Amino acid sequence: MQTRQYRRIGEIGYGMAMSATETAVDAPEIGLRELKKQMTHDAIAQAAFRLTLEKGLDHVTIEEIAREAIVSPRTFSNYFSSKEEAVVSAGSEDPQEFLPAFREALEQEPPLRALCQVLSDFYASRTEEQLDRSLQLLGLVERYPSLLQGQVGRFATIEAELRDAVAEHTGTDAETDMYPWLMAAAGMASLQAALRLWAASGRGADHLVELLQDAFNQFSAGLPVPGR
Amino acid sequence: MQTRQYRRIGEIGYGMAMSATETAVDAPEIGLRELKKQMTHDAIAQAAFRLTLEKGLDHVTIEEIAREAIVSPRTFSNYFSSKEEAVVSAGSEDPQEFLPAFREALEQEPPLRALCQVLSDFYASRTEEQLDRSLQLLGLVERYPSLLQGQVGRFATIEAELRDAVAEHTGTDAETDMYPWLMAAAGMASLQAALRLWAASGRGADHLVELLQDAFNQFSAGLPVPGR
DNA sequence: GGCGATATTGCCTTGTTTGCAATATTGCGC
DNA sequence: GCGCAATATTGCAAACAAGGCAATATCGCC
Numbered sequence: 001m002q003t004r005q006y007r008r009i010g011e012i013g014y015g016m017a018m019s020a021t022e023t024a025v026d027a028p029e030i031g032l033r034e035l036k037k038q039m040t041h042d043a044i045a046q047a048a049f050r051l052t053l054e055k056g057l058d059h060v061t062i063e064e065i066a067r068e069a070i071v072s073p074r075t076f077s078n079y080f081s082s083k084e085e086a087v088v089s090a091g092s093e094d095p096q097e098f099l100p101a102f103r104e105a106l107e108q109e110p111p112l113r114a115l116c117q118v119l120s121d122f123y124a125s126r127t128e129e130q131l132d133r134s135l136q137l138l139g140l141v142e143r144y145p146s147l148l149q150g151q152v153g154r155f156a157t158i159e160a161e162l163r164d165a166v167a168e169h170t171g172t173d174a175e176t177d178m179y180p181w182l183m184a185a186a187g188m189a190s191l192q193a194a195l196r197l198w199a200a201s202g203r204g205a206d207h208l209v210e211l212l213q214d215a216f217n218q219f220s221a222g223l224p225v226p227g228r
Numbered sequence: 229m230q231t232r233q234y235r236r237i238g239e240i241g242y243g244m245a246m247s248a249t250e251t252a253v254d255a256p257e258i259g260l261r262e263l264k265k266q267m268t269h270d271a272i273a274q275a276a277f278r279l280t281l282e283k284g285l286d287h288v289t290i291e292e293i294a295r296e297a298i299v300s301p302r303t304f305s306n307y308f309s310s311k312e313e314a315v316v317s318a319g320s321e322d323p324q325e326f327l328p329a330f331r332e333a334l335e336q337e338p339p340l341r342a343l344c345q346v347l348s349d350f351y352a353s354r355t356e357e358q359l360d361r362s363l364q365l366l367g368l369v370e371r372y373p374s375l376l377q378g379q380v381g382r383f384a385t386i387e388a389e390l391r392d393a394v395a396e397h398t399g400t401d402a403e404t405d406m407y408p409w410l411m412a413a414a415g416m417a418s419l420q421a422a423l424r425l426w427a428a429s430g431r432g433a434d435h436l437v438e439l440l441q442d443a444f445n446q447f448s449a450g451l452p453v454p455g456r
Numbered sequence: 457g458g459c460g461a462t463a464t465t466g467c468c469t470t471g472t473t474t475g476c477a478a479t480a481t482t483g484c485g486c
Numbered sequence: 487g488c489g490c491a492a493t494a495t496t497g498c499a500a501a502c503a504a505g506g507c508a509a510t511a512t513c514g515c516c
Contacts, residue, residue: 033512
């Protein structure tokens with residue numbers, strides 16, 4: 001999980017050196033150093049997540065997490081500003097994984113449809129293990145409200161990126177135009193509702209996708225009252 | 229600000245005793261004790277808010293806030309679990325102020341329209357001072373990301389109450405039906421978008437109401453792409 | 457192989473959180 | 487009014503967390 005993609009930093013500098021090696025599709029082009037950083041990041045997050053599952057959030061200390069990840073407590077603080085952040089980071093999706101796809105899809109479909117498509121694809125292609133992890137996180141968030149804030153913060157970040165993407169694409173300004181806000185919010189609301197209902201249903205990944213599409217469809221239809 | 233309304237607790241008990249005194253419209257019917265609690269709650273929140281405006285969030289300590297509100301630091305912790313919570317609590321609207329109205333409006337209009345109406349009325353009837361306070365909070369949230377989490381948490385609470393109200397009214401189950409989730413989320417998204425654009429616009433309360441209604445209209449219309 | 461950049465760590469200070477027990481205040485029946 | 491029960495407030499203390507700073511270790515690159 002947490003496979004990362006890195007922003008291309010123009011053509012600056014590295015050009016000569018790397019044209020020799022294979023310019024891999026989603027390769028970092030950023031040294032081994034950065035890679036190791038990601039690894040410790042993930043190691044800490046994993047440790048936090050696992051220990052929380054085992055012992056409950058408030059019986060886990062930063063010191064313990066750090067020991068588990070084989071770093072100093074001080075290093076923990078260099079990566080995360082709280083236990084909660086670490087736990088949530090380990091269990092949830094990395095927005096960088098579908099944002100590029102969303103930007104591409106925007107070229108071909110209206111935003112709402114594009115996002116629906118991208119998210120559906122994304123979740124349809126997740127492994128059992130990844131989905132399990134999402135379920136576990138949902139459970140933890142329900143059990144510990146303090147995690148909720150961390151998660152909501154994470155969602156807010158994704159929403160902001162979606163908003164920017166939409167604003168950029170439609171040529172509207174997120175400072176004065178409402179559409180990007182509503183669009184991004186509708187997307188995240190669909191995702192969140194689908195995830196929670198899916199978790200409650202106890203069914204498989206295909207049901208999650210159904211729920212997602214249902215949510216998007218309701219938004220497209222102007223949120224008709226179900227009963228009538 | 230923060231005028232509270234209390235749930236009517238049926239006809240239990242107090243009947244005899246209070247029929248003598250005036251059964252005030254939004255009166256607590258809950259002793260002086262409860263009232264004082266609200267007062268210290270507000271006093272602490274006010275202190276937190278004002279000090280943060282003056283000195284910046286991270287130059288304010290709980291001890292200081294407590295002194296300002298004339299309570300012990302320990303008492304602060306009895307009311308709020310963090311500075312952030314206190315600050316946000318002081319600056320933002322109390323959901324109890326429009327939830328009852330929303331429940332009533334649900335009897336007469338479809339949910340989306342009902343919520344739009346209730347929120348419009350609510351903000352239209354706010355004083356300059358109250359609106360100023362909202363603006364100040366928006367500014368603070370922008371300046372200090374850690375406040376954002378507190379605010380989002382507060383919004384989440386309101387959203388949950390909206391959701392329950394909608395689920396209850398439409399007879400749907402929030403555990404299995406998606407409509408209440410989407411409906412509540414759309415409402416809060418409209419509110420948030422309207423507030424932020426309004427803050428950026430620097431215009432008056434009537435513009436906020438316009439923005440609110442615009443947002444709700446876009447949702448009703450199925451979020452059409454603006455350009456075409 | 458050495459140098460510059462940067463990641464990691466330890467130390468330390470300040471602030472936060474929470475349980476517990478003591479104290480003060482309030483509501484209410486008499 | 488008076489006193490009792492309920493509960494709000496406080497002080498104390500211990501455990502934990504956050505973050506600046508400087509020393510050290512490690513990496514990438516020439």
